[in-house]
Structure formats: C-alpha cells, structure tokens
Amino acid sequence: MPIKRNGLGKGLDSLIPDKNVKTEIESKAPDEKAAKSKETQIVKTEIIEPENKTGELLLNINEVEPNRSQPRKEFDEDALLELADSLRQYGILQPLIVQRKKGYHEIIAGERRWRAAKLAGLKEVPVIIKEYSPQEVVEISLIENIQRENLNPIEEAVAFKRLLEEFNLKQDEVAERVSKSRTAVTNSMRLLKLNDKVQQMIIDDMISTGHARALLAIDNKEQQYTIATKIFDEKLSVRETEKLVKSLKNPKMPVEKEKIEHVFVYDDLVDKMKNIMGTKVNINAKANGKGKIEIEYYSEEELERIYDLIMTISQ
Template sequence: MVRKNGLGKGLDSLIPSTGHKKAAPAKPEVKKEVVVEKVIKKEEVMVKITEVEPNREQPRKNFNEDALLELADSIKQFGIIQPLVVQKQDDYYEIIAGERRWRAAKLAGLKEVPVIIKNYTEQERVEIALIENIQREDLNPIEEAMAFKRLLTEFDLKQDELAERVSKSRTAVTNSMRLLKLDERVQQMVVDEKISTGHARALLAVGDKEQQYNLANKIFDEKLSVRETERLMKNLQKEKKDKKDQKAENEFIYKGIEEKIKMILGTKVTVNHKKNNKGRIEIEYYSNEELERIMDLLESIHQEA
C-alpha cells in the first residue's frame, strides 16, 4: 500500500508561525532544502518510549488493529523512518503527530523512538494532528467533523480559513460538520461503517432524531443503497407535504364552518377539529341575557327542523 505524505515541509504553509523572528535572507531553492534537511537532523533525538504519551485532544479515536500490526512488522524490519513530532510537558513528551507510529512501535517492542521536539500553541497542536490524519485519511467522518467544529468554535476560525488550512473546499468542510446534526446513535453507525456518509447525508432531510435512527436501522437491515435511501427520503418528504396540504385544506373548511355558525348565532364560535373526524364546538356568551338569547335561537332552529 502506498503511504501518503505526512506533514513534512508543507506544514509551514498551512500553519503560519506565531513567532516574531525576522525572515532569513532569500536563498536559492536547492540550498534552502539542504539547510532544512540539516536542521531536521539536528532536532531529531531518541527518547524512551515510556516517556512519550498521546495527545488527549487528538482528533482520531479509533485505530485499526490489523493496520497497526502491519506497521509494527515494518518497524521491526526497518525502524521508524519518520520521527514523531512531540512537545515537552512537565515529565513527559506529548505526541503532536505520529500516535499511530508510537502505538505500532510499542507493539514492535521498541524501547526508544525518534522524535522532533517542538513548541506549539494549543491551536497549532490541534491543527497539526488534524492535518496529519486528513492527509493520511486516518479519521472516520465523525472524528473529522468534530475536529473541524473544535477548530471553528474554540479558536474562532472562519470556515474559509479552516478550509484553506486543511486543503479542503469550504463546501467539504460544511458538509462534514452537518453530520454532527444527526442523532448520536446514527453517528456511531457511521463510525462503525454500518451506513456510509452518503446514507447519513440523506438522513439529514429528516429532522426528528428518533425517526433518523429508525431509518438508519432500516437502511442497515435492508442493505439499501444511497440512491434507494435518497428515494425513500423523497417519498417521506412527499407524504409529509401531502399531510400538510390536507391539514391546511381542512383548516380552511373548518374556518368556513366557524364563520357560518357565527353569523347564525351572532357570537364568537370556535371549531376544534381532532383526529378521526371528531372535535368540539365552543360558543361564547358574555352575559346571562346573551346566553338566554342563544338558547332561544337554538330552540327555534330545532323547532323549524
């Protein structure tokens, strides 16, 4: 399997430096690459694997065990080719990028791992972890959406800025975060790969979360395709619209009946229609004399009938 590039030298363009150092004089491209290579080699150090711990805010929560075992076998043969990026905490090194390599190294029985020690802000740590996982396609759709949301809400980024940082379109970021509007049980079904993101996006047409979950189970049980799910959603929307139109038509009819009774009785009348063609008629009166008038009127109507 071809491994996608990790953070590498493209990181600086994605996450601008927060320092205030003056820029170095421009150098030819070839020389610049050589200088960067030397700096990386100088910064790379070996530390005990027991002194390294994962970042608790790492967007990725799920790791494929089979893939980890394959990587562990590779590490046994060739070692860790790309060092971990870490930040020094009080008594340990926190992983900024490379948790998967660290887990595989533990499985491989390594006592030490190569690291590059950096000093990042909280926002930069989240961005780097997110970018690395996105580039490697390691995040499931819900993890990615939650990471996007965190960057937007906690660090006051705009969607355009976020999209540029993670090299995705603004539409892709928006569609990703829309998945978080789904019922949590449906989100878990996406994580467990019981339904796809295509199925999940179709379910967003349903506002009721209990109905979302029931439909998600129907999709899973009946193995519906995304196209079939979209047709199902359209049919449900049509049924909902037909019911709404029927309700509006009924309301128009009963309003007309109210007006007729008002004209006959000369007082305010309310027709409360319920299910199964049942309901209640309320006739208001404002004095005993008016009540007697209404009674006399009803009696005369009854006698004529």
C-alpha cells in the first residue's frame, strides 16, 4: 500500500487534499412523537479515496521496478556508490516518476536514484504516480537521460530509432522532442550501421564517436572492427583515423609503383638526351604515360645553343 508522505507544518493535505469528505444528511424520526414535534437530523460522514493519486508518496522500494524498455542500459557502478553515500546522508531529494502496473509500480524517470537507494539500504522511495502512453514513457526516459548526459551514444541512437520505427515519428519530430537538430539525430542513428563489436567498443569508451563516424566510410563490417582495434591499440587520433580510412578507400600505392616503373623505363632515354643536349636532362613521369621533360641551362648563350640544337634536330 502507498504510504502518504509527511509534509512540513500542516502538510500538503492543507493545500492539496488526497481525500474527499462526503457529507450526507439523512432524516430520521425516532418515534411518532418526535416526528410530530421536530425531525431529528443525523449527519453521516464517508471518506472517499480518489481513484488516481498523483501527489508525492512514499512507496516500499520493493514495490518499484525499472522499466525494462527504457533507453539506458549501462550504469557507472562507482557513480552509483557515490550517489548511495549521498542518499544515506540526505535522502532522495527528487521523487521518482512512476506509473501503476499490475502488482507493482514501473519507473518512468529516476532509475539511477532507485538503484542507488537500494545500495544505500533505503526501505522506501518518494514517488509521483503518473499515467503515460507507451510513446510518452520512451520520450520522457530519453529526454531525462539526454538532459543528464547519462546515455552512451549507442543507447541514444537506439532510442531515436525506436521513436522513429515503433511510433512512426519523423526525424524532425524526434529532433524537436529531444531538443536536438535533425542532423544530430541522423548522425546518431548512423552509428547503428557499424559492426556490433565496434558499437560495443563505443559503449566501453574504447573509441570515440569521432572515430566511429570516420569508420562509417568503410562498408565492410569486419574491416571496421579491424581498424577500430588498430585505433585502440595504437591510440590513433580522429584525424589520423580519417587519414587511414581515406588511404584505404583511395589507395595510392599502385600509382606510386607505376611512377617508379616509369622512371626505370626512361633512364636510358635520359642518358641519351643528356649526351645530345650536353646538359642536365630530367624526365618527370606521371600516371597514364604522362609527364614532362626538363632541360637545364646556365646562361643565355647556352639557352640559344640548346635552341639551335633542337631546331637542327627537328629539320
């Protein structure tokens, strides 16, 4: 049974009574003589319990259970222990938001406080009982955790996806409800395209969302995990990761190899041209057989000599 929480002074009952008093006046004549003289009035008082209590109450902690479909799945144990120490000294200052279920009350907002209260050994927790639709439950849980920055990036992305798919919301509608930009919601959900093992690395803070976004450019999920492991092992920065992914997407090794092969092919030609020109000649070979020839000169007279030589050869 919910236990009504005591207030200060006269308590909240003086402002928001939880009980209605119904007064009914019944007429009754004890005997004929009294009926002739004066009717005797009897006042009956009945206490009516309201059907929906929404004020702050104290509930046995064992009557309260977490919402299994709430976005947040990971809880920092050290942070919970710190909160538990605080609750032992000051109690729970902000009540949990719950809704009635068959045989128990389900947490809508405040699971972290509930977990810390259990660690602290508290027997009761303050709650406010509300009634919400399934969609409102998800939205409230998501918004509370986002505002407190309690969700990891994958939990947040899963919650956004659920609002889109389960409740048929559009991305701009989701963005409006959680006070984020549409781009932020889109980028968040893109993380769900990563290899499951990479997603777990994000949850475990082994790689950042910046690293993860760089990995999205790689289609092969096994390769995503391979690079993610390299990022963690070698402590690569986001910029270094972006360069690594770019090199994998646009490899330059074949071009460099081709360029080197061209240099070897043209070495003989360079030697012959040097002998003809009588000065330094260089061939800068590029891909696809293209390139340029550089002929050096060291004075105007030498330039004129090279020009005359070229004109003689061309005739």
